[in-house]
Amino acid sequence: MILKSQVEWALHCCAVLAGLPEGRYLSTKALAEFHGLPKEYLSKALQSLSQAKLVESTLGPSGGYRLARPASEVSFLDVVEAVEGKERSFVCSNIRANNPCRPEGFCDTGPCAIARIMWEADAAWRAKLRGVSLAALIQTLEQEVPPALWRSSGEWVKRRAG
Amino acid sequence: MILKSQVEWALHCCAVLAGLPEGRYLSTKALAEFHGLPKEYLSKALQSLSQAKLVESTLGPSGGYRLARPASEVSFLDVVEAVEGKERSFVCSNIRANNPCRPEGFCDTGPCAIARIMWEADAAWRAKLRGVSLAALIQTLEQEVPPALWRSSGEWVKRRAG
DNA sequence: CTAAATAAGGATATGAATTGTCCTTATTTA
DNA sequence: TAAATAAGGACAATTCATATCCTTATTTAG
Numbered sequence: 001m002i003l004k005s006q007v008e009w010a011l012h013c014c015a016v017l018a019g020l021p022e023g024r025y026l027s028t029k030a031l032a033e034f035h036g037l038p039k040e041y042l043s044k045a046l047q048s049l050s051q052a053k054l055v056e057s058t059l060g061p062s063g064g065y066r067l068a069r070p071a072s073e074v075s076f077l078d079v080v081e082a083v084e085g086k087e088r089s090f091v092c093s094n095i096r097a098n099n100p101c102r103p104e105g106f107c108d109t110g111p112c113a114i115a116r117i118m119w120e121a122d123a124a125w126r127a128k129l130r131g132v133s134l135a136a137l138i139q140t141l142e143q144e145v146p147p148a149l150w151r152s153s154g155e156w157v158k159r160r161a162g
Numbered sequence: 163m164i165l166k167s168q169v170e171w172a173l174h175c176c177a178v179l180a181g182l183p184e185g186r187y188l189s190t191k192a193l194a195e196f197h198g199l200p201k202e203y204l205s206k207a208l209q210s211l212s213q214a215k216l217v218e219s220t221l222g223p224s225g226g227y228r229l230a231r232p233a234s235e236v237s238f239l240d241v242v243e244a245v246e247g248k249e250r251s252f253v254c255s256n257i258r259a260n261n262p263c264r265p266e267g268f269c270d271t272g273p274c275a276i277a278r279i280m281w282e283a284d285a286a287w288r289a290k291l292r293g294v295s296l297a298a299l300i301q302t303l304e305q306e307v308p309p310a311l312w313r314s315s316g317e318w319v320k321r322r323a324g
Numbered sequence: 325c326t327a328a329a330t331a332a333g334g335a336t337a338t339g340a341a342t343t344g345t346c347c348t349t350a351t352t353t354a
Numbered sequence: 355t356a357a358a359t360a361a362g363g364a365c366a367a368t369t370c371a372t373a374t375c376c377t378t379a380t381t382t383a384g
Contacts, residue, residue, distance in 0.1 A: 036260025060381030098198025128283035222352030
């Protein structure tokens with residue numbers, strides 16, 4: 001059970017977009033170069049973010065993406081679910097229904113106890129991700145990325161953002 | 163990101179084994195019949211449990227599997243990790259290292275902030291699963307499975323356990 | 325006004341992982 | 355002694371993730 005690499009890519013891209021000057025866009029090309037990723041495939045991840053309304057896009061030269069909401073209003077969960085989907089990680093195929101001791105036409109009253117427990121764990125995972133915003137991420141990064149690298153990266157992005 | 167169906171199978175099998183009379187074994191064949199699962203493939207899941215030392219096995223007629231520890235000492239996490247592995251669900255490929263602004267030979271001091279957050283969520287998921295034992299599951303099942311079905315299933319298992 | 329740059333998305337190829345089956349071997353018990 | 359069993363190797367089928375290529379419509383820069 002491994003998350004798609006696109007989840008990692010999308011999170012890093014969102015982190016960059018969160019530092020974008022107001023009103024500017026950053027293109028797939030620039031994001032791909034900045035992270036050393038295949039442009040065409042990264043584009044699919046960005047399309048997922050766009051479809052989820054987490055980012056806005058515009059066409060043409062100086063086009064690209066920007067966050068659709070303030071960084072404080074976008075959670076890790078938003079990004080993860082945009083790429084990975086909202087489905088729970090545990091799928092119950094209700095194998096208890098195959099129990100040979102079941103009378104004909106027996107009907108379950110609720111979901112399987114095993115599934116409920118697995119879903120609770122899934123909910124705990126999502127709650128953790130919901131509790132961290134892109135703004136919080138940026139704050140952490142600003143503290144721990146060496147100032148020179150932080151500044152030069154910001155300059156690089158500004159230059160590519162038009 | 164979907165858990166293997168073998169996780170579901172392993173959990174249901176452990177629930178059955180937890181209700182086994184002291185000293186008895188239940189075979190792959192019986193477990194497969196009880197859950198309506200392909201015997202050969204279910205066998206792989208049970209081998210995973212065996213390799214993780216969660217169950218003990220014995221050969222020959224009346225052979226099969228039983229829990230290696232009291233049900234109160236086996237957690238959902240034990241079972242999930244036996245089948246799914248202990249690896250974290252988020253893999254960090256450290257794409258920050260591709261940042262074109264990095265000076266030559268730059269060395270990271272710690273793991274990426276994004277990975278740390280994803281790993282915290284993973285830890286929360288595991289903590290939830292660690293907190294539920296097979297004994298707790300059995301207790302829940304005993305409360306919510308209709309008494310007639312509970313009894314007949316117990317009889318079925320006892321009969322197949324030798 | 326024109327040309328270049330871009331997002332969006334369809335089609336398709338590739339590789340890896342999951343799911344599933346079959347067979348052999350060694351062991352244990354009835 | 356024979357039947358039943360776990361263990362595991364080999365392999366096939368299917369699904370999914372990864373990746374590339376191409377077309378289209380749109381937008382801006384020049």
